[in-house]
Amino acid sequence: MTLLLYIALYAAIACFVFGCARRVRQYAPLPAHLRWELYPVPHEPPTRIQHGGSYFEESDWWTKPRPRYRAGELRVMIAEIFLLKSVRESNRRLWWSSQLFHLGFYLCFASCSVLIVLTGISFAAAPAWLEPVARIASGFGRAGLALTMLGALVLLLHRIRERELRDYTHPADYVHLAVIGAAAALLLAGGYSVSAPGALGLIRGAFLFDSGVHVPVLLAAGMLMALGLLAYVPYSQMAHFIGKYFAFHSVRWDDAPNRQDAFAGQISSSLALRPTWSAQHFGAAGSRSWAEIAAANPATGEARK
Amino acid sequence: MKPGVRLRDMMRPDSEPLFDITHAALAPLPNQNEAAPPWKPLTEGVRQSCECGLDNTCALNLPRPKSREEEAALVDAFVRGLHKLFEARNNWTFLQPLLLSMEHCVGCQTCADSCHIFEASGRAEVYRPTFRSEVLRRAYFKYVKSGGALSRMQHGDIELSWPLIARLAELSYRCNLCRRCAQSCPMGVDNGLIAHELRKLFSQEMGIAPKELHENGSMLQLRVGSSTGMTPRTVKDNIDFIDEDISEKTGLEVHTPWDVEGADVLLIHNAGEILAWPENPGAFALILNAAGIKWTMSSELVGYDSINYGLWYDDAQFARVALRHAEAARRLKVKKIVIGECGHAHKALAVVADRLLSGELNIPRESSLTLLREIVTSGRLDLDPARNDFPVTLHDPCNLVRLMGVVEPQREILRRIAPQFREMTPHGVDNYCCGGGSGFAIMSPNNFGDWRAQVGGRKKLEQVMDAFADCLRSGEPKYVCAPCSNCKGQLRDLFAYHDLWERFRIGYGGLAELIVNAMRDVKPGFIDWEWH
Numbered sequence: 001m002t003l004l005l006y007i008a009l010y011a012a013i014a015c016f017v018f019g020c021a022r023r024v025r026q027y028a029p030l031p032a033h034l035r036w037e038l039y040p041v042p043h044e045p046p047t048r049i050q051h052g053g054s055y056f057e058e059s060d061w062w063t064k065p066r067p068r069y070r071a072g073e074l075r076v077m078i079a080e081i082f083l084l085k086s087v088r089e090s091n092r093r094l095w096w097s098s099q100l101f102h103l104g105f106y107l108c109f110a111s112c113s114v115l116i117v118l119t120g121i122s123f124a125a126a127p128a129w130l131e132p133v134a135r136i137a138s139g140f141g142r143a144g145l146a147l148t149m150l151g152a153l154v155l156l157l158h159r160i161r162e163r164e165l166r167d168y169t170h171p172a173d174y175v176h177l178a179v180i181g182a183a184a185a186l187l188l189a190g191g192y193s194v195s196a197p198g199a200l201g202l203i204r205g206a207f208l209f210d211s212g213v214h215v216p217v218l219l220a221a222g223m224l225m226a227l228g229l230l231a232y233v234p235y236s237q238m239a240h241f242i243g244k245y246f247a248f249h250s251v252r253w254d255d256a257p258n259r260q261d262a263f264a265g266q267i268s269s270s271l272a273l274r275p276t277w278s279a280q281h282f283g284a285a286g287s288r289s290w291a292e293i294a295a296a297n298p299a300t301g302e303a304r305k
Numbered sequence: 306m307k308p309g310v311r312l313r314d315m316m317r318p319d320s321e322p323l324f325d326i327t328h329a330a331l332a333p334l335p336n337q338n339e340a341a342p343p344w345k346p347l348t349e350g351v352r353q354s355c356e357c358g359l360d361n362t363c364a365l366n367l368p369r370p371k372s373r374e375e376e377a378a379l380v381d382a383f384v385r386g387l388h389k390l391f392e393a394r395n396n397w398t399f400l401q402p403l404l405l406s407m408e409h410c411v412g413c414q415t416c417a418d419s420c421h422i423f424e425a426s427g428r429a430e431v432y433r434p435t436f437r438s439e440v441l442r443r444a445y446f447k448y449v450k451s452g453g454a455l456s457r458m459q460h461g462d463i464e465l466s467w468p469l470i471a472r473l474a475e476l477s478y479r480c481n482l483c484r485r486c487a488q489s490c491p492m493g494v495d496n497g498l499i500a501h502e503l504r505k506l507f508s509q510e511m512g513i514a515p516k517e518l519h520e521n522g523s524m525l526q527l528r529v530g531s532s533t534g535m536t537p538r539t540v541k542d543n544i545d546f547i548d549e550d551i552s553e554k555t556g557l558e559v560h561t562p563w564d565v566e567g568a569d570v571l572l573i574h575n576a577g578e579i580l581a582w583p584e585n586p587g588a589f590a591l592i593l594n595a596a597g598i599k600w601t602m603s604s605e606l607v608g609y610d611s612i613n614y615g616l617w618y619d620d621a622q623f624a625r626v627a628l629r630h631a632e633a634a635r636r637l638k639v640k641k642i643v644i645g646e647c648g649h650a651h652k653a654l655a656v657v658a659d660r661l662l663s664g665e666l667n668i669p670r671e672s673s674l675t676l677l678r679e680i681v682t683s684g685r686l687d688l689d690p691a692r693n694d695f696p697v698t699l700h701d702p703c704n705l706v707r708l709m710g711v712v713e714p715q716r717e718i719l720r721r722i723a724p725q726f727r728e729m730t731p732h733g734v735d736n737y738c739c740g741g742g743s744g745f746a747i748m749s750p751n752n753f754g755d756w757r758a759q760v761g762g763r764k765k766l767e768q769v770m771d772a773f774a775d776c777l778r779s780g781e782p783k784y785v786c787a788p789c790s791n792c793k794g795q796l797r798d799l800f801a802y803h804d805l806w807e808r809f810r811i812g813y814g815g816l817a818e819l820i821v822n823a824m825r826d827v828k829p830g831f832i833d834w835e836w837h
């Protein structure tokens with residue numbers, strides 16, 4: 001049973017990593033698109049970010065340096081990721097539960113990360129501070145599970161009770177929240193079982209494939225549910241963190257101007273593509289490139305030739 | 306939350322409207338004691354011959370198919386177009402943003418309260434920003450991704466039929482593409498982009514687009530040079546007339562230079578200004594001459610009209626017009642293109658076309674607002690703010706502000722020349738659209754004008770009245786400065802519809818006019834209040 005859990009653990013991590021990489025590969029190599037930024041763009045200088053301005057506010061902007069303030073991007077990203085800024089500002093009613101839910105995840109992730117590092121240290125030495133730190137990390141993990149469970153429950157109630165959410169919630173969304181909540185509850189309850197191994201012991205066992213570690217049924221059930229979720233996340237909307245990265249960095253904040261024809265190479269290969277749109281005025285039919293179509297004038301009959 | 310339309314209603318097989326907008330349902334307006342003007346019903350002829358199955362207006366006049374076979378062919382065409390929308394060869398222009406918006410919405414509805422149309426309509430469900438997106442999203446997962454049972458669980462199900470597609474076509478023209486909803490989305494999902502892409506599908510695959518944008522818009526512009534119908538010769542005649550008129554009115558000699566090779570600035574106006582608000586190009590000519598700028602206009606086909614309606618519905622039409630703008634500048638060997646007071650022209654030529662223009666066509670492009678700011682702050686004009694001592698507020702055109710980041714130059718000018726300048730709430734990048742965005746300002750088929758004035762522009766109307774709340778009934782004239790031709794078109798119709806001049810003495814105009822009105826060496830009274 002314990003060995004099966006270890007296998008499930010590694011399989012789930014592999015599925016998660018593979019699925020996320022696949023998503024990234026789906027978006028990253030797409031052709032450079034036309035500009036579609038949205039202001040404020042946070043890497044503008046602080047003097048402009050206050051009012052959401054851009055380099056277009058300067059006369060002869062193309063002759064001036066264009067400093068990019070990465071700190072501005074970082075500030076917005078931190079506020080977005082950890083405080084759900086957009087939801088807080090525009091949808092306060094849903095923010096509380098959403099914040100609990102995500103904070104719970106972050107605490108669980110941080111706790112697991114610390115425990116893995118501590119396990120690694122324990123292989124080399126056993127300093128006196130290791131156990132107390134592990135207990136604190138486990139405590140944060142438990143708090144994370146509790147918050148996740150509570151957040152999932154409240155979000156589920158929102159989606160069931162409010163029509164404006166219910167109408168746009170799909171069956172899988174209910175299942176996701178219910179399974180997340182149940183997995184968190186089982187992990188929490190299982191972790192408190194008298195016979196439950198300590199977090200360090202469990203992680204150590206997973207590293208060494210130690211079948212001697214006893215995992216109580218409740219905890220095993222919680223782990224299997226959580227691992228199933230982990231494997232499934234990249235194949236569902238729960239992987240929105242990947243989409244969000246690209247949506248913000250590659251679209252909303254992508255204000256790079258075509259100075260010195262910086263985009264000429266990428267765009268010229270796209271202009272060589274041969275579209276197949278059927279409308280007569282478009283004048284495509286699969287035989288003309290985008291460049292030829294743009295140069296043609298349908299109003300004088302050129303597009304139809 | 307009002308009971309009513311649900312997403313599945315889009316699949317209803319009949320062609321009856323899903324709902325009727327009623328006055329009672331609309332969001333209340335301040336100082337609206339009088340009954341709102343009656344909403345003109347659609348004529349029986351239109352209802353019989355056109356697809357009007359969404360609400361009680363009709364923007365497209367989409368003819369009803371005459372047979373089952375014709376219906377089936379239209380559904381096939383839509384499905385074909387749907388596939389093309391997600392192919393790099395057909396839609397490299399916006400594929401990445403579109404995919405990101407398709408695949409990551411979590412249905413939190415955070416965007417809903419950002420939408421002026423949804424709010425003004427009294428939260429009519431079909432106008433919810435996610436409503437049309439959800440229809441396209443379900444179709445994408447089912448027809449493009451060929452999703453099975455798991456996909457239906459994850460993304461929902463939909464059955465494409467002609468009544469649904471016809472409703473969706475109309476629904477793609479109930480969004481101003483202002484992208485205020487995108488600004489609030491925690492995932493970066495852009496419902497405005499989704500409406501834009503739907504419009505492209507209909508235009509580029511099925512040849513469906515509003516007559517005002519396509520036949521009388523981009524096609525006319527490519528044929529004669531301007532969507533106003535002005536040929537190079539007539540535009541020069543009209544500008545000559547404006548020069549004369551402005552010279553007489555201001556007491557200063559005004560002359561617009563044409564086709565000056567090697568000029569520092571090629572100024573391209575929205576040609577609608579020349580016909581509807583001639584004082585704006587006149588004011589520009591006067592200011593640029595007074596500031597000693599070496600500038601010119603182009604009489605090249607398309608080169609004298611910055612309009613680019615393709616921005617809103619068709620990538621090919623967009624690229625064709627943008628290339629011709631750049632080509633006009635290249636031929637004249639100008640140092641930069643300055644775009645007149647037109648929001649969508651700014652976004653089209655300076656932002657969206659940026660990466661399309663390379664080599665000799667990559668001529669620097671700049672907003673007229675930054676140039677005007679430079680002129681005003683440099684002291685090259687002798688200005689007397691006391692001449693503008695009346696309440697002034699500023700409308701932020703979405704394309705210029707939220708979508709391009711030109712926020713402060715117009716404010717710096719107004720703070721110098723308008724002592725009673727006050728902001729709307731909210732303003733800047735958080736502004737509300739005037740309701741004329743994405744082509745609506747020039748669209749008034751059937752009773753669409755009623756929709757624009759009562760729903761699309763309702764939030765702006767509220768903002769304008771709130772901005773002047775302290776002096777609303779004072780009897781003094783009040784000025785809404787709208788540095789955008791399309792916004793002015795919408796404000797003209799909106800203010801006339803709600804009788805704002807008669808009731809509150811609220812008028813509107815551009816920024817250049819206010820500058821000229823403040824010039825000491827110009828005869829007083831450049832702004833003609835009664836005319837509007």
